[in-house]
Amino acid sequence: MQRQLEFVDRIFDSVIEERIKVNSSKIDGEDEEDGWKDLVQILLELKEQKDDPILFDIIQIKALLMDVIVAATDTTSTMVEWVVAEILHNPDVMKKVQDELAEVIGMNNIVEESHPSKLPYLVIWME
Numbered sequence: 001m002q003r004q005l006e007f008v009d010r011i012f013d014s015v016i017e018e019r020i021k022v023n024s025s026k027i028d029g030e031d032e033e034d035g036w037k038d039l040v041q042i043l044l045e046l047k048e049q050k051d052d053p054i055l056f057d058i059i060q061i062k063a064l065l066m067d068v069i070v071a072a073t074d075t076t077s078t079m080v081e082w083v084v085a086e087i088l089h090n091p092d093v094m095k096k097v098q099d100e101l102a103e104v105i106g107m108n109n110i111v112e113e114s115h116p117s118k119l120p121y122l123v124i125w126m127e
Helices: 002-025 039-048 058-088 091-104 120-126
Strands: none
Touching: 002 039, 002 058, 039 058, 058 091, 058 120, 091 120
């Protein structure tokens, strides 16, 4: 886990450093070309505001980014667990899902990104 944390920390450092470079290379007062700012840019701007009572440092920015990533991952995994539990409690549904998976994907194949659109019965259960 420590190695994984260090790996993620290096990714965050890289993203933050890149955003700092982009921000410092802009002319003062000039916004992004399309007017949009990403979350990291907004957090870095908040970090630089000295008169703001909410103070951010790099560690807090990384923690917030980690929360965003983990929240998205946790939501997805929780949804998948719920769907699987519901399917397991309904033998008729489980049989239909198994048949659909066998027909579309096959028995010893890996699910690919294009498959969900070809699995209407399973997708209905996931909605």
